[in-house]
Amino acid sequence: MNDPDIHTYIQEAEEIEEMYMDLLEGTTQKRMRHAGDGSSGLPNVEYKVCIINSKNELLQCTLLRKYEVWYEACRKLALEYMGRGRGAKYESFTGMYERILSLIDLKDPDTNSNEKKHLKDGFLSGFDGQVRMLHTIEPIITLSKNNYKRMITADLVNSGLEEAESLYQQGSIRQAGIIAGFGLERYLRALCEVNDIGLEPEDTMVTMAQKLLGSNKLQDIDSESLGSMDHLATLRDKCTRPDEEPQEDEVRELIDKTREVMFLAFC
Incomplete structure (x- = not known):
């Protein structure tokens, strides 16, 4: 399972927004007038258009490519974590794509205007909406990643407990205890990592258990079991x-206590 680097995508979004502001800064506004012809009923109207500077054409092309790459990566995340269907945020995320492309091309399809202020407001409204959606799925991705890590660790420790049980039944008491103890230590380390509890190289089973108990992040864990870690160590x-x-x-x-703690943590 690859960890989606959503922090990188959010940082890239800031760069894309800055590039768009630079693009607008490099344009000039020209006053235009639409003369009424009597037949269409349109009055004389003065309006402004953005004309891109030749020096900024490369910036516009670079911005377009950067946004398309960013969008495709984020679209996959949106599909996985926002879902599809009626009212799903995925459709809202993808629905802004074509409009943002037009805005990068200095055309606002909603207002049929390319006045600088309209372009800026339209881009910030649409693009910031996409970025806000990324922020909403950030904790979901973190939770999914942690659950996956917990599950893998549980499988490894359970395999070790099965081996310890087999050795115990065969009379290899010492070796069974070593393997069970190693599994318990691995479990504690994984539990600290998924709860963002800092560890030092010299941390032992006891100190890891103390950090876990002092973190107030273990509502679903039996504190009495962790409290007996000194004895198990x-x-x-x-x-x-x-x-x-x-x-x-x-x-x-x-062996039994390790299995009990594992059940409480990963059930």
Whole structure:
């Protein structure tokens, strides 16, 4: 699963907006007059048109390409996270595309005007609307990414627990405890990462559990289970020391408690 870099797209949107403002800045406004001919009923009207400077033609082409690339990348995100159907934001996002292309071409299809003020207002209204939609799906993408990471970690730890259970049944008590303890530590590290809790290289199972408990981000996690981490870490360390002999009931408790905490975190 590739993590969509929505922050990059939002930053690129700022660059696109700045380029459009530069494009308008490089145009000149010419006063025009529409003379009434009597037959159409149109009165004499004075209006302004933007005429692009030859030096800005390259900027206009670059802006057009940049917007089209940006739009296609963001459209895929909009489709995945906004959905389709009646009232869906995806249609609102894509519905602005043609108008923005026209505005980059210095034509406003809604007002049939290319006066600089109308172009600026039209672009800001349409393009900023698309960018606002990106902001609304940003937390959805983050949640999806974290859930995926939690799921992968759960699969890895569950596989380790199955191996630990098999070794335990075969009488390889120490090795079973080592594998279960490693799985528990991996679980705690993943839980810290998905909750944006900073870790240090020297962090242990106990300190990671303390950081998790102090973060107030674990409403769905049994704090009592995490609070017993000091005891479980002691059992794991006992399995890793060759001068100590772990007991069957201690390793049994380590395996069962790891499975219990995993169930509470990933169910």
